[in-house]
Amino acid sequence: MANSASLPALSSSPNDLRKKKRANRSAKLKQCKLDARRDQWLSQVKNKGSNGESSPPIPSTRPTGPRKLDPPRDNATESLLGLQDSETERRIARKDDRPCSSSISSGCFSCSATEDEEEEDGDSTALDDWEAVADALIADHHHHPEEPKPSITAPVPTPAPPSVALKPPEPRAWRPDDAFRPSSLPNLSKQRSFDVGRGFRNGGHAVVSVSVPSSCPICYEDLDVTDTSFLPCSCGFRLCLFCHKRILEADGRCPGCRKPYGMILDGSPPVFLLSRSCSMNIR
């Protein structure tokens, strides 16, 4: 009796072992794939850095390759958190950097905004006035007419996605300051909540001058008419009603400035009514 009971157990254990082995193998495979991808990627970057030198990525040669690419990157990452030499300054900057820069770009992701300012040799960082920033950006467009072009011809529909949505066959989008731009086009621009690196300048310009994004920076769904007229926070961070409701149910802080929504909106109950009615009929 005991034998017959123990037999299945014995026979099942090799099965388990096999299963484990298989799992191990697949994990190893995955790691291999990742390693291969990493190496491939590294060699790509290296080749780019060392002007198409086709030698394999040897660690000892590393200073020649990637270093060329690194300094601007480093600046950008530094500006991301507003990091400075002194630690206390750094702490403060980390907290303050987001709200203020996001108010400049009106809810645009602060990191990309600061990055953008970094690129412009700090001349626009000195300006705290919105209009001045807008003017400076426009002036910048005239100074470097070749700058914005790549971003327009690139597949990234940076400057005016709403217009793209209206006229899909148009191969290129209109710049907001383009003289040939039809006046019938809405003066909206996509809110860049992503890293944008190149091509942000256009988006940044448009956001500064008009400040209504076309998609919610939280869920990336398009903002409808109700959403675009919905301004839940004084910092100017816009989002869709659905995301706003979800945030109210959670920690209730504005994603743009991290201040609690209720405190800023004490005097305007309609906003809350709106968000509630939104929750009734889920879109």
Added chain:
Amino acid sequence: MTVLFYQQASRARLFKEYKEVQREKSADPDIQLVCDDSNIFKWTALIKGPSETPYEGGVFQLAFVIPEQYPLLPPQVRFLMKIFHPNVHFKTGEICLDILKNAWSPAWTLQSVCRAIIALMAHPEPDSPLNCDSGNLLRSGDTRGYRSMARMYMRLTAIPKKGS
């Protein structure tokens, strides 16, 4: 029901982030984000150690586990490789970074989290250490000790293999 709905929302957002990452692959040469083939809630990132730090020349692998309430809740990120840094747990790879905890904002993305981690690598915060040895070295002013330890571990674990 609502849970399923939220999961769908975060899935949609992750999918859009994925598309954005594919589209702007060359925008950030220091970061490569790879989504798991079968699960969009699991990502891996490869980040390059920032220049002029002991991590320069290393490539560090990060594992992202994304909660179903994302982006309302931050992703869980940890280093898969040993890294000697005051704000990274040496054994688990856990990262002590305010934006991954209470200072998280749904406006952040996986890409921006990677960028914040690169910034943290360049600017360690020895006053809230997860790796006490590393934190103590920095706090006692032994920058050289910290740098050489960090570089040693970087060379041991994060240098890409030769000849591949």
